[in-house]
Amino acid sequence: EVQLVQSGPEVKKPGESLKISCKGSGYSFISYRIGWVRQMPGKGLEWMGIIYPSDSDTRYSPSFQGQITISADQSISTAYLQWSSLKVSDTAMYYCVRRQVSGNQQIDYWGQGTLVTVSS
Amino acid sequence: EIVLTQSPATLSLSPGERATLSCRASQNIYSYLAWYQQKPGQAPRPLIYDASNRATGIPARFSGSGSGTDFTLTISSLEPEDFAVYYCQQRYNWDLTFGGGTEVEIK
Secondary structure, rough: OOOOOOOOEHHHHHHHHOEEEEEEEEOHHHHHEEEEEEEOOOEEEEEEEEOOOOOOOEEEOOOOOOOOOEEEEHHHHEEEEEEEEOHHHHEEEEEEEEEEEOOOOOOEEEEOOEEEEOOO | OOEEEEOOOOOEOOOOOOOEEEEOOOOOOOOOOOEEEOOOOOOEEEEEEOOOEOOOOOOEEEEEEEOOOEEEEEEEOOHHHOOOEEEEEOOOOOOEEEEOOEEEEEO
């Protein structure tokens, strides 16, 4: 069974750093891309960026370029989303998603989400 | 950036009725459009990919149509579990974008 299991909720202060994780199981981790999606409280879905764990090729949405870092560790089938200096406006639910590499390139699985709260 | 505009923002219907949701793209995206369903407190669930193909396990009452800039998600007869928020998403380029969502609520 394919699963994307994300790390638990986080409460941080503005200016702190954070790295959240997404562990894939039940499939070949290096054969699919892993993307990240933000959902601010009561709002819609926003695409942040994507990584191909096989070669670490990473693409960021222009809206998030320079604000986040996406990485992956093949050896433990885990992708990461990190911030070096959080803002209150980073408060949101963050989802990781699996995206097929070829063919229809659909997003076919979602993680359960990681709630990040940034407050002074 | 490709902008997706969903309408209406809210659709008030009764169980058994037909729901028609619209998604309009700011430029031609061919058939590179997907639909997702999201219920409160849950992650989105894939429904349709490439405009008209149902994802694995999706009931036949869900159908997608359209190409170019205008797309439609139709739920032929609403079941109680279908009341949720629906999002469209384009994959024409690397910078994927989502529509703002349509909430299907119980009338």
